């Protein structure tokens with residue numbers, strides 16, 4: 001049986017500390033703006049929930065769902081919208097909240113898509129800015145952490161839809177062949 005091996009790379013305390021700093025920065029930058037936090041499902045649901053609680057400004061929150069990955073840890077470069085935004089965005093200051101910016105395809109698609117809704121401004125806040133496989137240059141205005149290589153799980157991040165519930169962030173290592181013996 002193959003069991004994936006994992007290694008903790010960011011603890012829940014480190015995540016909380018960094019999110020507080022992002023919240024303070026965003027609270028400062030969005031004074032007197034009409035902030036709409038637009039979180040990308042599913043990966044950003046935990047990050048967005050923690051982030052909005054440390055932004056000390058009036059804001060609206062909505063969700064969009066985009067899919068670009070199948071069951072594999074590699075990108076297909078194609079993005080599909082599976083749940084639209086419901087709030088009107090015309091004249092609003094939209095802050096996209098994403099789990100990881102990887103190739104850049106998802107953010108690139110979303111920036112194009114949102115343009116038609118005529119927002120006043122659109123910026124991107126990503127928990128993790130992963131530059132290893134970036135194929136399209138996209139702006140990441142706020143980044144929690146930078147990652148150079150690897151595949152992460154936990155704190156909303158999945159591998160084949162699993163592991164989102166872990167409180168820390170782990171790196172997924174090569175699966176290891178293990179002999180499973182009955183106790």
Ligand code: IMP
Nearest residue numbers: 043101102103104105106151152157158
């Ligand atoms: P992009 O379109 O290639 O930038 O991919 C962005 C999406 O891929 C993110 O929203 C994540 O859901 C997913 N993704 C990229 N890297 C990872 C990772 O290391 N762990 C989990 N999901 C990832």
Ligand code: MG
Nearest residue numbers: 041042043099
């Ligand atoms: Mg995602």
